[in-house]
Amino acid sequence: MNATGYNFAYLDEQTKRMIRRAILKAVAIPGYQVPFGGREMPLPYGWGTGGIQVTASIIGADDVLKVIDQGADDTTNAVNIRRFFAKTAGVTTTEHTTDATIIQTRHRIPEVLLSAHQTIVYQVPTPEPLRWIEPREAETRKMHALTEYGIMHVGLYEDIARFGRVTTSYNYPVRVNARYVMSPSPIPKFDNPKMDQMDALQLFGAGREKRVYAIPPHTSVESLDFEDHPFQIETWEERCALCDADDSFLDEVITDDAGTRMHVCSDSDYCRDRQEAGHVGDGGPE
């Protein structure tokens, strides 16, 4: 541990106990948002304060931490959070998904399947999926208690009536264990199917709203849809310009002032692994 004058993993023990108890209840009631006493963290809301508090509460000296932001290990947010825990908890960090025991993420789930020894921690800006429809917390609590979710389908139906399809492409609401409707955090809906029956434990931390929630391993996670308009994920005609992948979530990158663009994997570790294994893309436009 490099930093002195801090408790292990930055948070004090009283705070960790409180968050740990909240996490245990969150796991016991899949998809239900447990309120917790969120603390001030040394970075602003919106930079992952919820995820960091969850990670700080679960992490131990022998954990290996990976942090991704929009799928990439090398973005400012990811680098900062990784360094934060290397400093305050002395843990080993990695960019390799398979080597990590804890993966903190913003906006993506890694492309490779996560396994039972791993825990994924999502950073969540808005934990309440009903908030867009009902601004009052007391009301949304009651709606969850009474399983009153019809209005969520009305929202999706309005999309279909207007555009012929559901246009929500990220933060696509899911139903956990056939009970609670839950916000999966702003991951693309491409990642939603990965949450279903995942081998790894999934924890969600919302710092500004002070909520934690969880999906235990091997739990059903269903994206809301209709029989005649089943849930569908994004597809691309392009392949990754660097690793030729046709099965991963692609980012469109503009490469010059003339609007030339290429598609590359959003998951930087997945892309590098494939390139090291000899897969070569077309390199994008000249």
Place this chain on the structure above:
Amino acid sequence: MTETGDFSAGFSDGLRTGLANPAEDAQGIFRAALDAMSRPGTIITLNQELAPPPPLGTATAAILLALADRDTPVWLGTSLSNPDISGFLRFHTGAAVTTSPGAAGFAVTEGVPDLPLDAFSLGEDEYPDRSTTLIMQVEDLSSDGPIVLTGPGIETGIEIGRRIQIGGVAKSFWSARSNLSALFPRGLDLFFCSGNRLAALPRTTTAKITETGE
């Protein structure tokens, strides 16, 4: 001189020590508890050196030392209500020992509690997390028993469910527990502890006894 500095006053054989390295030990115990709660029925062995006042078991004490504090009153079953145990918990965790089961954050019993399960807090429909966590010390805990568990955290593959043997728990307890499932999301989350081993059953786990249970 007053007696305020003598922490062993009132204990029959002195105050037993708590966690040697509070931050690291509590993290390890919590992760074991989290693993247990995430994968119901999995038996986890703690490698925690603890000598809590009897009859408080190692795993039970470990969970309390790691997770209880002044925000979680602890309720102790009759056989565990002695000044050594309550003093041990008060000193190391700061938790109040309560006589009211409904106010307990953690309730601890040896075997099945001798009061109805809904005497503990089951939470509210809007806030089901505000419920008691019941830690039950049992005679024995082993895998491959007659109790078949299904629910979140348990893979449904070729063989359905996860099997467990929990010694000294009467059949009536399981029917009382399954009666609570109608109240979901309200409910009771359980830890079973035997020596330094523990397993958890959150409220979402369904338990069925296959062969002639106890």
